[in-house]
Amino acid sequence: MDVREIDHSERLTEHVRPGADTALTIDGFSKRFGETVAVDALSLTVPSGSFFGLVGPNGAGKTTALSMAVGLLRPDAGVARIFGHDVWADPVRAKEVVGVLPDGLSMPERLTGRELLTYTARLRGLDRGTAGERADELLRVLELTDADGTMVIDFSAGMRKKIGLATALIHAPKLLVLDEPFEAVDPVSASTIRTILQRFVAAGGSVVLSSHVMALVEALCDRVAVITHGQVVAAGTLSEVRGAGSLEDAFVHLVGGRVGGGEGLSWLAS
């Protein structure tokens, strides 16, 4: 626990290896669940300072890939590096510099928002005072102050996302890995989250987020990867991936989708 005593900013610079200019590298990730291949030899590079969007249809393997990249799911094969630190071989260094917002996982549900934040911060080794200050500031910025006496279990979907984002931010990470951060979030909260993320990137941070809302990725991200059936089918800067058309057109073309719904259901409202 000695590392925890070091000042936060010092610790971060100390652990960023010289030359490690990529925030996240995924090399040859594979994962199968029984017969189903969820992720198949997937490789990705997220340059430092980029706002990276991972898009793909439902079940493409986005959550599986991101879980493996942050150490929540053991890959069958492949390596992930966060600022040069192998997530699976050197987890402590890697996890110090990353903040994670998983999708669909519980939190200590019977803590209030403030309790959850101070707990998370103190688990990260911050002292009580600092933890309290940062929790205050995050609650204020994320407009959760009114709800700071409410338990997480009673939070709405949007509030859950915001408090999750706050727990991911509280230790001042260099990289944010966010799984569906805008799912079920109302427009006002979404715009708050967007602003925070944009400021984070402008200040030198890196963000990887997954989404299937193309317009949002198009508006936020400077780099995009499209994955389907567990493989990357396109990756690069936004303009490289979308070409002349919109990202949505490129996406539908890339995943080989056919827009359904045009036939059948003749008995409905006839």
Add this chain to the structure above:
Amino acid sequence: MVGVLIDMKVRVLRNSLRGKAGVSFAIGGVVGLIAAIVGVVLIAVHDGGLTVGTDIASAIFAVWMLGWLFGPIFTGGGDETLRPENFALLPVRPHQLAVGLLGASLVGVSPTVTLLLFSGLLLVAIPAGLLTVVVAMVAVAAQLALVVLLSRVVIAGVGAVLGSRRGKDLGVLLGALVGLAYLPARAVLEQLGPIIVGQSSPALTATLRALPSGWGPNAVAAAAAHDWLPAVGWLLALGVLDALLVVAWSRLLVRRLTSGGSTAGPRRSGRRDARAPRRSLLPDSPLGAVIGKELTLWRRDAQRRTMMLVSIIIGLLLPAFSLTQSVGPSGMAFAALWIVVFATMQVSNLYGMDGSAVWQTLTTPGAARADVRGRQWAWALIVGPMAVLAALVLPGVTGATSSYPWVLALVPALLGAGAGTVLLASVESPYAMPSGKGRNPLGASNSGGGLAHIMRRMLLVLVQLAVAVPVLILLVLGSTGVLPAATWIATPFGVACGIGAAWWWGRRAYRRLELRGPEVLAVLRVSV
């Protein structure tokens, strides 16, 4: 509606019974079958004729009715294979839903076994002729509906009061209780058996027959005596009671479906502690943070509160029960030991109780150790004071002062061992529990797996008791006079054993969590 729900229940049961769950399900079925056969034999095989047969039937029915009533309370909500929430949007009236769910409730091991047992009444009726058998058949059906309905209504009622629906975890407790209740049950049977068979206590038999569980046997007895009016009357009474229970259940269903998700605890922690961080005696470190969080959750989470409460109550009740037995008053002096043992058994799935929240520990560098140690401390800080208090007070109060050396040496040893095994079991074999607002679609929360959990807990207790063995040896040496000083060494030795066990097993637990954390999460993120 009824047909569809029964079909659904059968499918859910079938889907959830693959592999290990199926095996324990089958074993449970065999155990139930044996119990039912024993019951049928008791009802049908004796020299007392029809009156005694119906008397025995009413006694056994009463016992089973009590089982249906209290079993689910201990097991935490009973059969929730089909949750009413899943049908909330169907355009049916509440009583239709209740009848449908009743139909589905009749599918399963317990109702089948109960039906088999109740059919013993048919054997009693056969000598009296065909019409009596017909009465008996109606009585058996109504009696089965009665116990199932009574149990569902009680659960729904208690659930509405507690505001919580707990999952299968406490079900294990029933297994332990059934095992431990054997001695008192046998003693009761030995005393009551001759009374019922010999008709020597009219008051007792009259009481048993007046209970709704005796109404079916009453009808059969009346039919056999060709008193058709009372026979039909008893059957009608059963039918009316069943109908009333359906109405009550549908009322409770409406309440459950329209009152919103219960959060099983105070909805708000209150503004007063929202802003000002309370002064805390806990260290300002990750360990202190975990202890603080755990103590908060033990206080706030109804599920956890119930677990602790049940441990204390059973810890105190079991030895109190033995007061009436041959064990003598010294049993109560050892209540502290029971409290510790039950608190260990109840809390063997700490990570499972938090849903998938363990991801937070996994993404925080070095947090596994603080998390395991903090949870150990929190458990010990809650169980410890109660156990120590019981250990200090009860031997004195019950006059069994000679048991002080035993209790004072064994309690710290078991407490430490418990703090170790609780975490070791939680990390080594976690399992997913219904969590959050419990609104998962068609999760088979209560089918199968029960026996595996009972065995796992028995193993846990055996490991815990193993730590007490060296202490026991020392105490025996002391009390037999081989080594008189041993009696006084035993207490510090017990403390040392406890600390050692807590330290060693805690270390194993956090190393395991560091190494296999993703696998723990993979098990827990499954929704049940």
